[in-house]
Amino acid sequence: MRLGLPFGLLLPALAALTACAQAEQVTKTAFTPSYDGIETLLLDGDLVNFRVTMRGARDEEDVAAYARCAAAQYALIRGFGFARHLRTNVAETGGNWRGDAVYTISAALPRGSKTIDAEVAVSDCSERGIPTV
Numbered sequence: 134m135r136l137g138l139p140f141g142l143l144l145p146a147l148a149a150l151t152a153c154a155q156a157e158q159v160t161k162t163a164f165t166p167s168y169d170g171i172e173t174l175l176l177d178g179d180l181v182n183f184r185v186t187m188r189g190a191r192d193e194e195d196v197a198a199y200a201r202c203a204a205a206q207y208a209l210i211r212g213f214g215f216a217r218h219l220r221t222n223v224a225e226t227g228g229n230w231r232g233d234a235v236y237t238i239s240a241a242l243p244r245g246s247k248t249i250d251a252e253v254a255v256s257d258c259s260e261r262g263i264p265t266v
């Protein structure tokens with residue numbers, strides 16, 4: 134009884150699987166970001182702008198996560214427990230990524246779907262190695 138692919142197709146299939154596994158391994162180990170700074174601007178009362186810069190981001194989400202971590206820590210520093218995301222703009226030039234995010238901070242859970250529990254977020258940022266304010 135014979136199972137699987139004919140021998141002539143087995144080797145190319147194994148080579149393709151090996152190449153995929155190696156590419157995935159390289160992608161996982163290649164993420165070595167450089168978090169280059171956070172600028173915090175109080176816009177009005179509870180409205181705060183966070184400008185972050187980094188290198189080595191994989192995509193816009195890495196930059197947004199850096200800004201989210203900054204917002205969460207800032208909320209705790211100011212004695213608040215929550216933040217709500219309003220917007221994030223991300224730009225990349227020559228490997229340098231910039232994020233411009235705006236959040237509101239509050240003592241009580243704000244209305245909306247993009248809310249952040251600051252303590253939980255700061256803990257998550259620490260586990261992921263993302264610096265905060």
